Amino acid sequence: MVLTKFATVLSVLAALTFALPTHGQEAAAYAISDSTTGFILESSGGQKKLPIASLTKIATAMVVLDWSTASNAELNQIATVPTSAARLAGQGVGLQPGDRVALRDLLYAALMQSDNVSAETLADHVGRALGGGATTPVDNFVVQMNALARAKGMLKTKFLNPHGLDNLERSVPTSTAEDLARLTAYAMENSAFRFYVSQRERKISFTTANGPQTSYLLRNTNELLGVNSIDGVKTGTTARAGQCLIISAAKPPESREEGGKHFITPRRLNIVILGAGNRFPLAQSLLARGWQDYEAWAAAGRPAKGWKPAR
Numbered sequence: 001m002v003l004t005k006f007a008t009v010l011s012v013l014a015a016l017t018f019a020l021p022t023h024g025q026e027a028a029a030y031a032i033s034d035s036t037t038g039f040i041l042e043s044s045g046g047q048k049k050l051p052i053a054s055l056t057k058i059a060t061a062m063v064v065l066d067w068s069t070a071s072n073a074e075l076n077q078i079a080t081v082p083t084s085a086a087r088l089a090g091q092g093v094g095l096q097p098g099d100r101v102a103l104r105d106l107l108y109a110a111l112m113q114s115d116n117v118s119a120e121t122l123a124d125h126v127g128r129a130l131g132g133g134a135t136t137p138v139d140n141f142v143v144q145m146n147a148l149a150r151a152k153g154m155l156k157t158k159f160l161n162p163h164g165l166d167n168l169e170r171s172v173p174t175s176t177a178e179d180l181a182r183l184t185a186y187a188m189e190n191s192a193f194r195f196y197v198s199q200r201e202r203k204i205s206f207t208t209a210n211g212p213q214t215s216y217l218l219r220n221t222n223e224l225l226g227v228n229s230i231d232g233v234k235t236g237t238t239a240r241a242g243q244c245l246i247i248s249a250a251k252p253p254e255s256r257e258e259g260g261k262h263f264i265t266p267r268r269l270n271i272v273i274l275g276a277g278n279r280f281p282l283a284q285s286l287l288a289r290g291w292q293d294y295e296a297w298a299a300a301g302r303p304a305k306g307w308k309p310a311r
Helices: 002-016 053-071 083-088 103-112 116-130 137-151 177-187 191-198 279-299
Strands: 027-034 040-044 078-080 100-102 201-207 213-219 230-238 242-258 261-276
Touching: 027 177, 027 279, 040 177, 040 279, 053 103, 053 116, 053 137, 053 177, 053 191, 053 230, 053 242, 078 103, 078 116, 083 116, 100 103, 103 116, 103 191, 103 201, 103 213, 116 137, 137 177, 177 242, 177 261, 191 230, 242 279, 261 279
Parallel strands: none
Antiparallel strands: 027 040, 027 261, 078 100, 100 201, 201 213, 230 242, 242 261
16 A cells, blocks of 8 residues: 555646656757748757746736837836746845846846846836736736737746746646747847847846946856857756757848749748757757758748758
């Protein structure tokens, strides 16, 4: 009887545990997509629901940027770090409840150095402006994150917070590699977002709760910036999610004459990697393979469905 109960407990734990790569596996999932059309050129486990860690902050940033555009709100307005950020403090920039920071600097900190307090502060500030029937401003903001996901066809995505930590909720926030490819394509259309995620370093400033102003030099956690034309996007790591990464890279657009008309076709690939053992070398390998896939797909006339890489 004891052995039976023990076996049952193990099976339940196994069902609740997200499988990270085992020996010989590169990642729990990945997807290679054309950023212009959203077409998935290649994927492995691309529709598998997995924890995504700080890749969540891409959605956080886009809700903020969309709100700023829709409401004509300036990103130089000042936000106050909320008390709800106290449980997240002590890492990254070192922001504490009561500190005051411009929204633009919070975006830099959240996207470049994956600062969790910055993401929480953005959600609290914008959540108050958005309003809604949720319990807190942050909850209002998360509702908008999930509305954005639905609008972009991310049907297997569930955001629970603006930072991506997966040890603070009753359930685990999840998405898929292919859903995140859709989100990345949308984000990389936004020139402000592209600028934020392309910066290697950025000095930000904030006023502490007790008065003095201080500055902090952010360093981007994406080690591949500038390599093979990579100009974004975001890293993420938790114990449950493993090493996660999204990169984006562009080549000069394709120019062609057809029927007396001149056509310009952008060429940009987005690579999403979830649950990797060693994300940066894998990303470079997938990018090289992705451009091979892209050229073969383009040569086939860029079919919307039914195309698969020949390998």
